[in-house]
Amino acid sequence: MKLFKSIKVIDSGKAILLSRKDGSKIRYHSTWLRDNASDAKTRDRNNGQRLISISDIPVGTYIQSASLDEKGKNITLNFLPNKKQVKFSSRWLETHAYDNRKNNSKVWINPDLKIWSNTTIKSIPIINYKTAKSNKKLLLKWLKSLHCYGFAKITGCEKKSGTVIKIAKLFGYVRETNYGKWFDVKSKTNAVNLAYTNLALQAHTDNPYRNPVPTIQILHCLKSSTKGGDSKVVDGFNAAFQLKKINKKYFNLLSKYCSRFEFKGKKNVHLKSRFPMIGLSPDSELISIHFNNRSVAPIVDVPYEDMLNYYKAYRKFSDIINDPTMAVNFKLNPGDCFIVDNTRVLHARTAYLTAGSRWLQGCYADKDGLLSTISTLSKN
Numbered sequence: 464m465k466l467f468k469s470i471k472v473i474d475s476g477k478a479i480l481l482s483r484k485d486g487s488k489i490r491y492h493s494t495w496l497r498d499n500a501s502d503a504k505t506r507d508r509n510n511g512q513r514l515i516s517i518s519d520i521p522v523g524t525y526i527q528s529a530s531l532d533e534k535g536k537n538i539t540l541n542f543l544p545n546k547k548q549v550k551f552s553s554r555w556l557e558t559h560a561y562d563n564r565k566n567n568s569k570v571w572i573n574p575d576l577k578i579w580s581n582t583t584i585k586s587i588p589i590i591n592y593k594t595a596k597s598n599k600k601l602l603l604k605w606l607k608s609l610h611c612y613g614f615a616k617i618t619g620c621e622k623k624s625g626t627v628i629k630i631a632k633l634f635g636y637v638r639e640t641n642y643g644k645w646f647d648v649k650s651k652t653n654a655v656n657l658a659y660t661n662l663a664l665q666a667h668t669d670n671p672y673r674n675p676v677p678t679i680q681i682l683h684c685l686k687s688s689t690k691g692g693d694s695k696v697v698d699g700f701n702a703a704f705q706l707k708k709i710n711k712k713y714f715n716l717l718s719k720y721c722s723r724f725e726f727k728g729k730k731n732v733h734l735k736s737r738f739p740m741i742g743l744s745p746d747s748e749l750i751s752i753h754f755n756n757r758s759v760a761p762i763v764d765v766p767y768e769d770m771l772n773y774y775k776a777y778r779k780f781s782d783i784i785n786d787p788t789m790a791v792n793f794k795l796n797p798g799d800c801f802i803v804d805n806t807r808v809l810h811a812r813t814a815y816l817t818a819g820s821r822w823l824q825g826c827y828a829d830k831d832g833l834l835s836t837i838s839t840l841s842k843n
Contacts, residue, residue: 466483466484466535466536466553466554466557467481467482467483467484467531467535467538467553468482468483468484468531468535469481469482469531470482470529470530470531470538471529472526472527472528472529473490475525476493476525476526476527476543477492477493477525477526478490478491478492478493478526479491479493479496479526479529479540481531481538481553481556489556489557489560489562489563490562491556491560491561491562493524493525493526493542494520494524495561496526496540496549496551497520497524497542497547497549498517498520499559500547500549501551502549502550505549521544521545523544524542524543524544524545525542525543526540526541526542526543527541527542527543528540528541529541531553535553536552536553536554537550537551537552537553538550538551538552538553538556568747569747570704570707570714570743570747570748570749571747571748571749572700572748572749573748575607575610575611576610576611576612576613576700576807577611577612578698578700578701578704579612579698579701579791580698580701580788580789581787581788581789581790581791581792582788584612584791587614587615587616587791587793588605588608588609588611588612588614588615588616589605589615589616589617589618590602590605590615590616590617590618591617591618591619592617592618592619592620592621592630592800593619595617595633596633599840599843602633602840603837603840603841606634606833606836606837606840607837609802609804609833610804610830610833610834610837612698612808613696613698613700613803613804613807613808614696614791614801614802614803614804614808614810615801615802616793616799616800616801616802617630617799617800617801617802618798618799618800619798620683620798620799620800621798622685622686622797622798623685624685624824625645625824626683626824627645627681627682627683627800627824627825627826628644628645628826630681630683630800630802631679631681631826631828633836634828634832634833634836634837635679635828635829635831635832635833635835635836636828636829636832637826637827637828638677638679638826638827638828638829640670640673640677640827641728641730641732641734644826645824645825645826646824646825646826647822647823647824648682648822648823648824648825649820649821649822649823664757664811664812665756665757665781665784665785665811666695666696666697666754666784666785666790666809666810666811667754667755667756667757667809667810667811668699668752668753668754668755668805668806668808668809669755669805669810669827670726670734670805670827671724671736671738671753671754671755671758672724672725672726672734672735672736672758673734673736674736674738676736676738676751676753676805676806677805677827677828677829678804678805678806678828678829678830678831679802679803679804679805679827679828679829679830679832679833680802680803680805680810680825680826680827680828681800681801681802681825681826681827681828682694682795682800682801682802682810682823682824682825683799683800683823683824683825684795684796684797684798684799684800684822684823685797685822685823685824686797686820686821686822687794687795687796687797687820687821687822688820688821689820689821693792693793693794693812693813694792694793694794694795694801694810694811694812695790695791695792695793695810695811695812695813696790696791696801696803696808696809696810696811697784697789697790697791697808697809697810697811698789698807698808699752699754699784699807699808699809700749700752700807701789702752702780702783702784702789702809703741703749703752703780704749705783705789706741706776706779706780706783709779709783710776710779712772712776713772713775713776713779713780714741714776716765716769716772716773716776717739717740717741717773717776717777717780718739718740718741718742718743719739720739720762720764720765720769720773721737721738721739721764722737722738722739722740722753722759722762722764722777723735723736723737723759723760723761723762723763723764724736724737724738724753724755724758724759724760725758725760726758735760737764738751738753739753740752740753740754740777740780741780742806750806751806751807752806752807752809754780754781754784754809756781784809790811795823804830805827806830
């Protein structure tokens with residue numbers, strides 16, 4: 464398919480102008496084009512990494528001439544002063560277009576993600592462990608759903624200690640912490656963490672006191688014969704948008720000022736961090752939620768004039784998160800596992816009786832492994 468019908472050098476060689484078949488136009492700067500060349504002297508053929516630095520590109524680099532082949536699929540550029548010829552495919556340029564992007568003041572999310580509540584999500588993304596191991600196509604579909612919704616389940620896992628590590632290796636690598644490569648979640652005497660009790664836990668993100676925070680959490684059920692202990696998940700991004708809709712000032716306070724988080728454990732463990740409860744990128748992309756009532760330290764980064772309203776915003780955000788219509792509830796049976804995007808989806812549990820047994824094992828991983836696996840499987 465012919466993407467572009469014509470090309471023109473503009474601004475004295477500082478840019479090119481491409482015209483699409485539909486009449487729309489798109490521009491690219493000469494320095495950007497030279498920096499993104501893919502020839503053997505610019506990028507390594509084996510790993511694709513750049514062989515030059517920005518300092519190697521002359522300050523006065525400009526495009527002397529530009530041409531488009533007859534099919535409109537490939538573009539050839541000649542640069543001066545270093546007499547460099549570079550070729551691009553039209554499809555690559557279209558995929559990496561940056562013209563017409565505006566300075567965004569509107570909060571947005573990655574288009575691969577879908578906001579949900581218990582009234583809008585149709586089903587929990589589920590895959591059988593053996594299927595995930597043997598069928599790459601279905602594994603890819605499930606991983607994409609995990610990324611899209613921020614949580615998913617696996618059934619049919621081995622009911623053996625340490626299986627959670629095998630589950631993590633389906634898409635990434637284990638993130639070891641002071642809790643070890645994996646940890647047991649069951650009621651303990653003198654527990655170092657409230658998760659290791661039979662108490663109910665409010666919806667929360669894990670380990671906000673770390674920097675960086677583990678971005679994936681995996682919980683695998685080994686035993687479940689108690690009454691209670693049901694799991695639930697809440698879309699933190701949905702909660703943030705709900706807060707913004709109700710009171711934009713509250714949203715701005717929780718995204719502008721940092722909260723502080725802290726954890727003191729045994730064996731000389733003392734972890735501290737500061738993050739906004741609602742994390743935005745510089746161009747207003749909603750990228751993270753840090754919310755954990757058990758780990759909030761004294762908040763000291765909010766000015767006196769804003770502190771009362773900050774606490775009002777904090778309370779309202781908590782109310783939204785705790786709204787029953789926001790949560791998806793489910794019971795983990797032995798052999799079941801659920802995975803959450805710990806930067807977005809909050810998880811919780813109901814209290815349970817100590818009669819019987821409830822034993823989960825958990826571990827942490829990171830989204831870079833998840834996204835890398837999605838990318839590589841998509842190419843196969």
